[in-house]
Amino acid sequence: MNVGEAARRAGLPVKTVHYYESIGLVAPARKSNGYRDYDQTLVHKLAFLQRARSLGFSIDECRGLLSLYEDRDRASRDVKAIAEGKLADIERKIAALRTLHATLTHLVDACHGDDRPDCPILDDLAGADPGMDRG
Amino acid sequence: MNVGEAARRAGLPVKTVHYYESIGLVAPARKSNGYRDYDQTLVHKLAFLQRARSLGFSIDECRGLLSLYEDRDRASRDVKAIAEGKLADIERKIAALRTLHATLTHLVDACHGDDRPDCPILDDLAGADPGMDRG
DNA sequence: CCTTGACCCTCCAGTGACTGGAGGGTGCAT
DNA sequence: ATGCACCCTCCAGTCACTGGAGGGTCAAGG
Numbered sequence: 001m002n003v004g005e006a007a008r009r010a011g012l013p014v015k016t017v018h019y020y021e022s023i024g025l026v027a028p029a030r031k032s033n034g035y036r037d038y039d040q041t042l043v044h045k046l047a048f049l050q051r052a053r054s055l056g057f058s059i060d061e062c063r064g065l066l067s068l069y070e071d072r073d074r075a076s077r078d079v080k081a082i083a084e085g086k087l088a089d090i091e092r093k094i095a096a097l098r099t100l101h102a103t104l105t106h107l108v109d110a111c112h113g114d115d116r117p118d119c120p121i122l123d124d125l126a127g128a129d130p131g132m133d134r135g
Numbered sequence: 136m137n138v139g140e141a142a143r144r145a146g147l148p149v150k151t152v153h154y155y156e157s158i159g160l161v162a163p164a165r166k167s168n169g170y171r172d173y174d175q176t177l178v179h180k181l182a183f184l185q186r187a188r189s190l191g192f193s194i195d196e197c198r199g200l201l202s203l204y205e206d207r208d209r210a211s212r213d214v215k216a217i218a219e220g221k222l223a224d225i226e227r228k229i230a231a232l233r234t235l236h237a238t239l240t241h242l243v244d245a246c247h248g249d250d251r252p253d254c255p256i257l258d259d260l261a262g263a264d265p266g267m268d269r270g
Numbered sequence: 271c272c273t274t275g276a277c278c279c280t281c282c283a284g285t286g287a288c289t290g291g292a293g294g295g296t297g298c299a300t
Numbered sequence: 301a302t303g304c305a306c307c308c309t310c311c312a313g314t315c316a317c318t319g320g321a322g323g324g325t326c327a328a329g330g
Contacts (some may be wrong), residue, residue, distance in 0.1 A: 004277065014278090019317060033325060034280055048260045055260075056235050059316065069257045076254035080246045083239055083256050090236045094229055100191050101225045104218055106235075111215045119211035119219050122204045125183045137307065149307095156286060168296060170307055194287065 010046030145181030
């Protein structure tokens with residue numbers, strides 16, 4: 001199967017499939033004309049990658065996950081640990097975004113948003129808290 | 136003031152301050168020895184940038200915010216609109232992360248996490264829905 | 271046989287927002 | 301004179317792609 005079809009089945013852009021090959025994640029055979037030749041296993045691997053990436057795993061984590069996946073004797077514990085670490089990451093990111101959201105909401109609410117120039121948002125960015133000097 | 140001191144006051148790494156200069160966000164004077172010379176205004180600008188970046192504004196958005204900040208006659212409405220757009224972005228990101236979190240939690244819960252090799256997490260990544268053979 | 275168009279190839283460069291390092295100059299204290 | 305912290309410029313690397321140039325291949329239609 002050519003790269004286009006494999007990419008379509010895995011839900012990835014062709015460019016990305018090439019990229020995954022260039023960093024050693026997949027190694028398709030070549031036909032006599034030089035075209036890459038993907039079999040079912042490779043397409044599976046690409047789909048795996050697509051799914052794992054969309055779940056927020058980095059390429060390096062995907063590499064680990066893939067080798068775990070390929071090793072049919074590994075303990076599920078190892079995979080679970082990686083996934084749990086990722087869960088904690090996601091929780092941290094959500095918490096950080098919530099803080100951000102609260103701060104920005106506060107600022108937006110405080111800003112009258114009209115023609116006048118004075119704006120609490122910029123004042124905050126400039127470090128001008130009332131009663132506190134930050135210079 | 137040298138770059139080191141300016142960076143310290145703004146809460147940024149020196150490298151980042153150099154970078155901001157290289158992309159035209161700040162333009163410090165130079166002393167006779169070639170060293171950059173930062174005044175209060177510039178330090179303020181750097182601190183503004185630090186804060187805005189930490190609030191999740193991109194460099195391009197910071198550029199817009201800065202020019203708004205420098206234009207003492209702009210309407211607060213313009214600033215508010217940018218901040219509101221950012222708020223929507225943040226909400227989208229949080230929602231996406233929550234979906235991710237739910238999926239991964241589900242997977243982690245389903246995985247017994249012991250010495251045995253069978254693992255719902257990898258099964259999911261491999262696209263193995265129950266009752267369907269995929270190679 | 272020729273053309274058209276979709277597909278494929280490789281290689282290079284760019285994205286965003288820095289970060290690290292090499293290789294050298296400056297300023298101040300000892 | 302030496303040491304050290306600081307400063308300079310320029311280049312390369314990060315992450316995970318993405319875009320494009322400049323070509324080759326293949327099947328269909330005329």
